[in-house]
Amino acid sequence: MKKRIQSFKYAGRGVAKVAATEINFRLHLLAAAAVTALGFYFRLAPLEWAAVLLCFGLVLSAEAMNSAVERLVNFISPGRHEQAGEIKDIAAGAVLLAAAAAAIVGGIIFIPKMAARLGALTSP
Template sequence: MTESRQGKPGSTGVKRVIKATVYSIQGLRAAFKYEAAIRQECILLMIAMVLVFWLDLAMLERIAMLGTVVLVIIVELLNSAIEAVVDRVGPERHELSGRAKDIGSAAVFVALSFAGFTWLYILIHHYW
């Protein structure tokens, strides 16, 4: 398929992958710089990494526990992106803008709840 048919002009192949990687790193840096929640969750991930490798757990339990924390960071990144776009549109209050932000926040809450449940289930099952 030619570039004109794809609907998006630009690089293809390896050059596109390199550009996408650069943009992703820029996004991670911006999130870390401007979003306190991302910084807090990165600290949580570091603590979680130390804990899961200190505890006597099966590899799949470690993966599940760390995976849920990574999931929280992913959802937080998406929530931060939603908030940035809503804020970019304008400072005035709008029902749909508020709803978008609330739903993004709810997604973070669900991810955090899932992480908490997973950690509690594994730790209680393993050590109780």
């Protein structure tokens, strides 16, 4: 049991480190906070919340993994190497794919709600 608790402490320390040092991670957290506020405003259904929360987890996890890959590559290969750059680019591409998927899910959930709200505001 003690080892399990310690592993959670290590993981929490990792999340705190990436949040403290990576601007993109903090930007994704800010976006998650904004989407959460919109979710409460539009009163999302439970399945919509599930989709939104899964997207948060996907994007933040991808960003954390990207940061870990970048640090590992920099540690192993401190100089400038083509393959090191490709590895970093691929990891960054994973974040882009996750963020794009999250944006699509967000659009599917929020665009109809925004359109309905705008329609209600503009109708006589």
